[in-house]
Amino acid sequence: MDKGVIQAIKEKLDIADIVRRYVELKPVSGRWMGACPFHQETKPSMSVNSEEGFFYCFGCQASGDVFDFYSRINGLDFSETLEQLAAEAGIELKPGKVDPDAAKRSSERRIITEMHEISASYFSRMLEMREGRSAREYLLKRGINSEIIEKFRLGYSSDDWQGLQNFLVSKKYTIDHAVKGGLLSKNDRGRTYDRFRGRLIFPIQSLSGKIIAFGGRIIIEGEPKYLNSSDTPIYKKGDHLYGLSQARTTIARTKKALLTEGYMDVLSLHQFGYTNACGVLGTALTPDQVKRLSGFCSRVDLVFDGDSAGMKAALRSAEMILAQGVACGVVVLPDGEDVDSILQTKGAEGFQKFLDEARDGLDFCIATLKAGHAPKEIMAWAEKFISHLSTDALKAFYLPKLASGLGVAEIGLRSVLSGSGASASIEKKSERQSGLRIVPVGSHENDDKYFLRFAVRHPEFVQELFERGVSQVLSSHWGKKLWSKIAAHSGEDILPYLDNSEKSFWTGCRMQPSLEGDELSNEWRHLCRVIAKKRFSVGRKQLMDALRQAQAQGDRERVEAYLKALNDSVWRDDEQH
Numbered sequence: 001m002d003k004g005v006i007q008a009i010k011e012k013l014d015i016a017d018i019v020r021r022y023v024e025l026k027p028v029s030g031r032w033m034g035a036c037p038f039h040q041e042t043k044p045s046m047s048v049n050s051e052e053g054f055f056y057c058f059g060c061q062a063s064g065d066v067f068d069f070y071s072r073i074n075g076l077d078f079s080e081t082l083e084q085l086a087a088e089a090g091i092e093l094k095p096g097k098v099d100p101d102a103a104k105r106s107s108e109r110r111i112i113t114e115m116h117e118i119s120a121s122y123f124s125r126m127l128e129m130r131e132g133r134s135a136r137e138y139l140l141k142r143g144i145n146s147e148i149i150e151k152f153r154l155g156y157s158s159d160d161w162q163g164l165q166n167f168l169v170s171k172k173y174t175i176d177h178a179v180k181g182g183l184l185s186k187n188d189r190g191r192t193y194d195r196f197r198g199r200l201i202f203p204i205q206s207l208s209g210k211i212i213a214f215g216g217r218i219i220i221e222g223e224p225k226y227l228n229s230s231d232t233p234i235y236k237k238g239d240h241l242y243g244l245s246q247a248r249t250t251i252a253r254t255k256k257a258l259l260t261e262g263y264m265d266v267l268s269l270h271q272f273g274y275t276n277a278c279g280v281l282g283t284a285l286t287p288d289q290v291k292r293l294s295g296f297c298s299r300v301d302l303v304f305d306g307d308s309a310g311m312k313a314a315l316r317s318a319e320m321i322l323a324q325g326v327a328c329g330v331v332v333l334p335d336g337e338d339v340d341s342i343l344q345t346k347g348a349e350g351f352q353k354f355l356d357e358a359r360d361g362l363d364f365c366i367a368t369l370k371a372g373h374a375p376k377e378i379m380a381w382a383e384k385f386i387s388h389l390s391t392d393a394l395k396a397f398y399l400p401k402l403a404s405g406l407g408v409a410e411i412g413l414r415s416v417l418s419g420s421g422a423s424a425s426i427e428k429k430s431e432r433q434s435g436l437r438i439v440p441v442g443s444h445e446n447d448d449k450y451f452l453r454f455a456v457r458h459p460e461f462v463q464e465l466f467e468r469g470v471s472q473v474l475s476s477h478w479g480k481k482l483w484s485k486i487a488a489h490s491g492e493d494i495l496p497y498l499d500n501s502e503k504s505f506w507t508g509c510r511m512q513p514s515l516e517g518d519e520l521s522n523e524w525r526h527l528c529r530v531i532a533k534k535r536f537s538v539g540r541k542q543l544m545d546a547l548r549q550a551q552a553q554g555d556r557e558r559v560e561a562y563l564k565a566l567n568d569s570v571w572r573d574d575e576q577h
Contacts, residue, residue, distance in 0.1 A: 005091065006067070006082075006496055012089035015066040016050045022073050022252060037073060038062040038295060039325035039391070047511055054495060056507035060325060060391050063507035065495040073295045074207050079106075084208065109233050112181035115173050116203075116211040116234070119183055122167050123155025123201040123214075132156035134219045135200045142264060143344050148271045151246060155201035157216060161193040182213065182229045196227060202263045204229070204281065205245040207292075215242070215263055215281065226263075228282040238286040241293060242266055243278040250276040251296040258355075259285075259293070260303045261313065265339040269303075272348040277303075285317040290324050299327040301358050306333035315368050318361040322398070323388045328361025362398065366405035382406065383417055448479030449505070454527055455486050456509035461524065462490040465531075473534035482506075 016025060016032050023034040025048060036046040036057040045059040056063045062072070071081040086093050126132050127149075135156040139149065148154075157164065168178050175192055178184040185195045199216030206212050213229035229235055241259075243266040244251075251257045258269060258277040269277035276297075280289065293300060300321050304310035314330050321328040331354050333342065342351050359367075365385075369378045382402055389395045399417075403410040451470050455462050466487050474480045482502050489497055498506060515523055543565055550558035 003496060005086070005093065007493055008091055009082075009085050009089045010053050010066060010493065012091065013066055013085060014050050015053050015055060015069065016048050018066050018070055019048050019055060036060060036062060039298075042298075049510070052510060053493070054507050054510065056504075056511050058511075059393065061504045061508065063504045064500075065493075067496075068503065076207060080206075080208060105233065108177070108180070111173070111177050112232060112234050113210055113212065115168060115178060115181055115183060116213070118171060119164060119168070119214070120153055120155060120201075120203045120211045122164060123157055123196075123203075124153060125155075126158055126163075127154060127156040127201075131158040138200060138219055142268075142340070143271070144264075144267055145271060148267050151270070152243070152267060153203045153211070155203070156219075157194065157196040157199050157201055159198045161197065164194045164196070165192060180232065182232045182235070195229075199227065202242065204235070204240060204242055206240065207245055207248060209245055212240070213237070217263065226282060237281050237283060239288050239292065240281060241278040241289055242281050243270070244293065246270065247276050247278045248296060251278075251293075255296075255298045257293055257297045257300045258303055259300050259317070260339055261305065261310070262338070262340075265303070268340040268343045272343050272351070274348075274351075284313060285320060287320055287323075290320045290326075294321075294324045294326045297326065299329065301329040301331055301355060302361075303331045303333070303339050303355075305338050306335045311368065315365055318365050319385060319388070322361050322365075323385070323394075324390055325394050329358030330361055330364040331355055331358045332364075362401055363405060366402070370406075378406065379416060382413070386417055448474045448476050448483075451527070451531070452479060452482055452486070452505070453509050453512075454523070455483070456506055457512060457514050458520070459486075459490055462486060468528060468531050469535055470531055472538060473531055 019025060019032070019034070022037055023046065025032040025034040026044065027033075028044075028047075030051075032048040032050065033044040034046050034048070035042055035044055036059055038057065039060040039062070046055060046057040046062070048055045054063065054065050055069055064072075067078065067081050067085065070076070070085060071078060074081075076084070083093065127135055139154070144154075165175065165178065165184055168183065169175065175184060179186050179192060183195060184192045186192045196214060196216040198220060199218055202215040202217070203211045204213040204215060213232070213235040215229070216227045218225055218227075228237065231237060242263060247257070247270075254276055256276055258274055260266060260269065260277060260279045262279060266277050266279040269275075278293070302314050302317050302321075304314045304317075310333075318328050318330055333339070333354060339351070342354065365381075369381055373381070386395055386399065386402070389398060399414065400410050403413040406413070451465070451474065455465055455470075471480065471483055471487075474483055478501070482498075482505070485494060485497050485502070494506065495503060514520075543562055547559060547562040550562060
């Protein structure tokens with residue numbers, strides 16, 4: 001995509017206006033501050049800079065431009081984000097110079113999306129016809145009303161092996177596209193047939209409301225009981241949650257979500273007023289699904305079946321939710337009961353009692369582990385849990401809670417975890433609490449971030465830094481890569497060129513006030529001296545390496561030349577740099 005189009009959209013849209021739809025912002029020192037929607041937070045930790053067009057969270061380091069915020073909060077990919085923001089900005093997206101394969105893939109996704117929409121209409125009509133009688137009776141038996149049927153666009157697929165196939169062909173769609181989109185299946189002999197037959201159909205929607213897949217429940221007899229769409233060009237089941245499109249508004253408003261396992265559980269919850277409910281799609285919960293959900297809320301209550309399998313799923317899911325910095329509760333249902341059965345027999349009030357008694361997610365994990373695992377397994381889980389936490393702050397927050405729950409000394413647990421990569425951040429917290437001096441990451445002169453931080457905070461010096469050879473003193477691949485982008489895009493919007501790690505660093509630096517006056521002059525002189533001295537050291541090392549090579553080869557002439565060069569290269573602090 002032409003970078004000019006991205007810039008034009010940014011010029012039309014104020015990032016603060018977009019963020020304000022999801023976060024209450026208040027003006028602070030020329031910027032906007034609000035509670036970050038991407039981690040568990042009640043205080044204003046996220047800053048939005050309208051003038052420069054970026055946001056940055058001091059808590060979880062979420063950062064980027066208006067495209068990054070909009071895609072993350074809505075769980076969209078870049079193309080979807082671009083399409084929606086361009087429409088808001090009133091900018092028409094015209095295809096530029098793209099490779100033929102990209103154009104083909106884009107056209108294919110559009111066609112498959114259209115096919116899913118008209119397939120949903122086909123299934124919806126089938127539910128109302130004579131063929132759908134058994135499905136209607138099933139829904140009536142389960143207590144699902146017409147409002148929920150319409151809201152979730154439920155449908156029915158007949159037993160006809162080519163019913164949907166014939167319908168799609170009549171609408172001028174190809175069988176190849178239908179197979180690739182997961183609507184039809186093909187056997188070893190090349191025969192195609194409807195993937196969903198004799199099933200109650202649950203359309204699966206993206207966050208933007210487009211139907212991208214289907215789930216189907218067998219009505220009469222057959223296996224499997226539930227059948228879901230396979231991955232296609234427009235759908236990856238590990239990314240999406242059933243009902244999130246319908247629940248998003250309530251979740252964003254209340255900052256709370258109910259997460260359950262089955263399609264019917266989601267329908268029942270919505271019918272009984274729990275319109276913040278969504279469900280996993282036939283597989284175990286994935287980190288990508290958690291990230292998508294956590295963009296809208298600060299708490300997730302798990303409502304899984306009360307059997308052994310349900311409790312195991314709750315344990316795994318609670319781990320992932322806590323790792324993202326989101327509060328988690330676990331609703332423990334009686335064995336043999338599920339959400340739908342409780343709602344149908346005891347109503348909303350009966351279910352609310354279980355919800356009010358939801359166990360804290362970490363307490364549930366610890367109690368579950370202690371009840372059926374050996375000590376070494378428990379400690380292995382603790383090490384894994386701490387290492388998977390998304391930020392250093394969370395690691396420091398959960399360590400004492402984990403130690404208390406396991407009944408071990410905090411200092412002992414810290415020692416056990418020292419090899420997991422979790423202890424460094426924990427030790428930093430202890431140092432801060434004890435008043436010891438902490439050197440900020442990247443402030444040390446031997447750290448690439450020392451030079452890069454100055455370049456980001458003071459872009460007017462980028463050209464001179466380039467001329468002074470700052471690239472020669474950068475030691476890490478990350479630092480060299482970021483510097484190349486800073487040098488190449490100085491004076492323009494650099495954010496579209498940065499990866500997530502670079503965006504976090506760049507926006508964090510821009511949040512810091514620029515140096516001025518004597519303070520800036522002194523820091524610049526010092527930085528130039530550091531660059532010169534490091535370049536001198538690099539040069540000396542290269543001479544030493546060359547000298548050793550000449551000695552090994554017995555080349556006396558080169559040895560003498562290198563010795564003379566080394567003797568002549570003496571660092572003097574009074575040199576002007």
